[in-house]
Amino acid sequence: MRNSQLLYTVNSLCILGLSLVLAGAFYFQFGLGENPCPLCLLQRMGMFGVILGLGFNTAFGFRKEHAALVIGSALIGASFSIRQILLHISPTPGQPTGYGSAIFGMHLYSWAAVVFATAIAGTAVFLFLVRDETPGTRRMASTFEWGALYLATLLCLMNVVAAFAECRLGACCENGPCPLA
């Protein structure tokens, strides 16, 4: 192994942090009864893409290709959240500002943009600190690392079930599946 265990632990902490954000989205969905909008669901997918890139580090060791997956997923997720920010950046007078509840003055899609920007910045730091592991090897990750990855996988499965319950297999509209045609 060419990188210290500490870096892999930090990698897993990032997975846990993103999982916490996604669990928070579930709190808004089921705790506060706010159904996720279509763009919100797409932003969740961007976060799962980032987690997958970090999961590649856990399973196969640090490689610059994995960093590329993280940055690519973060850029795509950021484009979803920035579109939603721009849709609500100039609210109609008399209408509520933004979509959904705000946390510390910012809506979830604004926080999502912050998360994706942080993922890109964090990957830049990782690229500076880590060295590529030998290709074709599978590393022996710690229980903590696997636990973080399993938790994220479980959250993804919960999103499959929740999205199916809300919209079946098709696209989501505001309160359920989109009408046909």
Next chain:
Amino acid sequence: MAFLFLSYFVSFVFVIRGQRGPAVAGLALSTVLSLAMFLYHATSSLNLNF
């Protein structure tokens, strides 16, 4: 949407099982599908812009 999340979930399973190639292919497919869904939302007449 559920199908999109399912494709991400399958990619997770491939990563956990140590199958790097299929996992990368799964993530690529998931990304393309989510971009396609985004374009559908951005251009649909169903007023999905929220």
